Amino acid sequence: MSGIHEFIDNEIKTNDVVLFMKGTPQFPQCGFSGQVVQILDYIGVDYKSVNVLADSEIRQGIKEYSNWPTIPQLYVKGEFVGGCDIVREMFQAGELQQHLQENGIAVRAAS
Numbered sequence: 001m002s003g004i005h006e007f008i009d010n011e012i013k014t015n016d017v018v019l020f021m022k023g024t025p026q027f028p029q030c031g032f033s034g035q036v037v038q039i040l041d042y043i044g045v046d047y048k049s050v051n052v053l054a055d056s057e058i059r060q061g062i063k064e065y066s067n068w069p070t071i072p073q074l075y076v077k078g079e080f081v082g083g084c085d086i087v088r089e090m091f092q093a094g095e096l097q098q099h100l101q102e103n104g105i106a107v108r109a110a111s
Helices: 003-014 031-042 056-066 084-093 095-102
Strands: 017-021 048-051 073-076 079-082
Touching: 003 017, 003 056, 017 031, 031 084, 079 084, 084 095
Parallel strands: 017 048
Antiparallel strands: 017 073, 073 079
16 A cells, blocks of 8 residues: 555544545635535534645545545545535435434534
8 A cells, every 4th residue: 555545544544534625624725625614514523624735646545545536525434425416415315414423423413
Protein backbone atom coordinates (compact mmCIF):
# COMPACT_ATOMS: atom_id res chain seq x y z
CA MET A 1 0.00 0.00 0.00
CA SER A 2 1.40 3.38 -0.95
CA GLY A 3 2.03 6.08 1.61
CA ILE A 4 -0.99 8.05 0.46
CA HIS A 5 -3.30 5.06 0.82
CA GLU A 6 -1.92 4.48 4.31
CA PHE A 7 -2.65 8.11 5.16
CA ILE A 8 -6.22 7.81 3.84
CA ASP A 9 -6.72 4.49 5.60
CA ASN A 10 -5.52 6.00 8.87
CA GLU A 11 -7.78 9.07 8.57
CA ILE A 12 -10.80 6.88 7.87
CA LYS A 13 -10.04 4.40 10.66
CA THR A 14 -9.14 6.91 13.39
CA ASN A 15 -12.08 9.30 12.86
CA ASP A 16 -15.73 8.23 13.12
CA VAL A 17 -16.85 10.56 10.33
CA VAL A 18 -14.50 11.81 7.61
CA LEU A 19 -15.36 14.05 4.68
CA PHE A 20 -12.89 14.25 1.82
CA MET A 21 -13.82 17.53 0.16
CA LYS A 22 -12.63 20.38 -2.02
CA GLY A 23 -11.75 23.22 0.32
CA THR A 24 -12.61 23.42 4.01
CA PRO A 25 -15.93 23.40 5.88
CA GLN A 26 -15.50 27.18 6.37
CA PHE A 27 -14.62 27.78 2.71
CA PRO A 28 -15.82 24.95 0.45
CA GLN A 29 -14.27 25.19 -3.01
CA CYS A 30 -17.10 23.44 -4.83
CA GLY A 31 -20.86 23.40 -4.54
CA PHE A 32 -21.09 19.67 -3.93
CA SER A 33 -18.63 19.79 -1.03
CA GLY A 34 -20.55 22.78 0.33
CA GLN A 35 -23.84 20.87 0.23
CA VAL A 36 -22.43 17.94 2.20
CA VAL A 37 -20.93 20.35 4.77
CA GLN A 38 -24.34 22.02 5.15
CA ILE A 39 -26.02 18.65 5.71
CA LEU A 40 -23.44 17.51 8.28
CA ASP A 41 -23.64 20.85 10.07
CA TYR A 42 -27.44 20.74 10.02
CA ILE A 43 -27.57 17.34 11.68
CA GLY A 44 -24.89 18.48 14.10
CA VAL A 45 -22.43 15.67 13.61
CA ASP A 46 -18.74 16.01 14.46
CA TYR A 47 -16.54 15.16 11.50
CA LYS A 48 -13.00 15.43 10.26
CA SER A 49 -12.53 17.11 6.90
CA VAL A 50 -9.66 16.53 4.51
CA ASN A 51 -9.06 19.16 1.82
CA VAL A 52 -8.13 17.23 -1.33
CA LEU A 53 -7.09 20.45 -3.08
CA ALA A 54 -4.20 20.81 -0.63
CA ASP A 55 -2.56 17.68 -2.01
CA SER A 56 -2.96 16.23 -5.51
CA GLU A 57 -1.82 12.83 -4.22
CA ILE A 58 -4.74 12.73 -1.80
CA ARG A 59 -7.14 13.92 -4.49
CA GLN A 60 -6.09 11.08 -6.79
CA GLY A 61 -5.53 8.60 -3.98
CA ILE A 62 -9.01 8.89 -2.49
CA LYS A 63 -10.60 8.15 -5.88
CA GLU A 64 -8.51 4.99 -6.17
CA TYR A 65 -9.11 4.08 -2.54
CA SER A 66 -12.89 4.20 -2.82
CA ASN A 67 -13.11 3.38 -6.52
CA TRP A 68 -15.40 6.42 -6.72
CA PRO A 69 -14.61 9.10 -9.32
CA THR A 70 -15.82 12.26 -7.61
CA ILE A 71 -15.24 14.42 -4.55
CA PRO A 72 -16.71 14.90 -1.93
CA GLN A 73 -16.65 11.48 -0.31
CA LEU A 74 -18.13 10.72 3.09
CA TYR A 75 -16.92 7.91 5.32
CA VAL A 76 -18.59 6.68 8.51
CA LYS A 77 -16.74 4.28 10.81
CA GLY A 78 -14.31 3.33 8.08
CA GLU A 79 -17.01 2.68 5.51
CA PHE A 80 -17.58 4.67 2.32
CA VAL A 81 -21.10 6.14 2.38
CA GLY A 82 -21.14 8.08 -0.88
CA GLY A 83 -20.78 11.37 -2.66
CA CYS A 84 -22.97 14.46 -2.65
CA ASP A 85 -26.05 12.97 -4.39
CA ILE A 86 -26.12 9.86 -2.21
CA VAL A 87 -25.57 11.84 1.00
CA ARG A 88 -28.29 14.31 0.03
CA GLU A 89 -30.79 11.56 -0.82
CA MET A 90 -30.00 9.68 2.41
CA PHE A 91 -30.38 12.92 4.40
CA GLN A 92 -33.73 13.77 2.81
CA ALA A 93 -35.01 10.25 3.51
CA GLY A 94 -33.75 10.36 7.10
CA GLU A 95 -31.41 7.46 6.34
CA LEU A 96 -28.19 9.39 6.92
CA GLN A 97 -29.18 10.33 10.47
CA GLN A 98 -30.27 6.75 11.11
CA HIS A 99 -27.02 5.35 9.69
CA LEU A 100 -24.97 7.62 11.94
CA GLN A 101 -27.00 6.76 15.03
CA GLU A 102 -26.77 3.03 14.29
CA ASN A 103 -23.00 3.50 14.26
CA GLY A 104 -23.09 5.19 17.67
CA ILE A 105 -22.56 8.72 16.36
CA ALA A 106 -24.59 11.48 18.00
CA VAL A 107 -26.74 13.62 15.73
CA ARG A 108 -28.87 16.59 16.59
CA ALA A 109 -32.56 15.75 16.83
CA ALA A 110 -34.62 17.15 13.96
CA SER A 111 -36.20 20.39 15.04
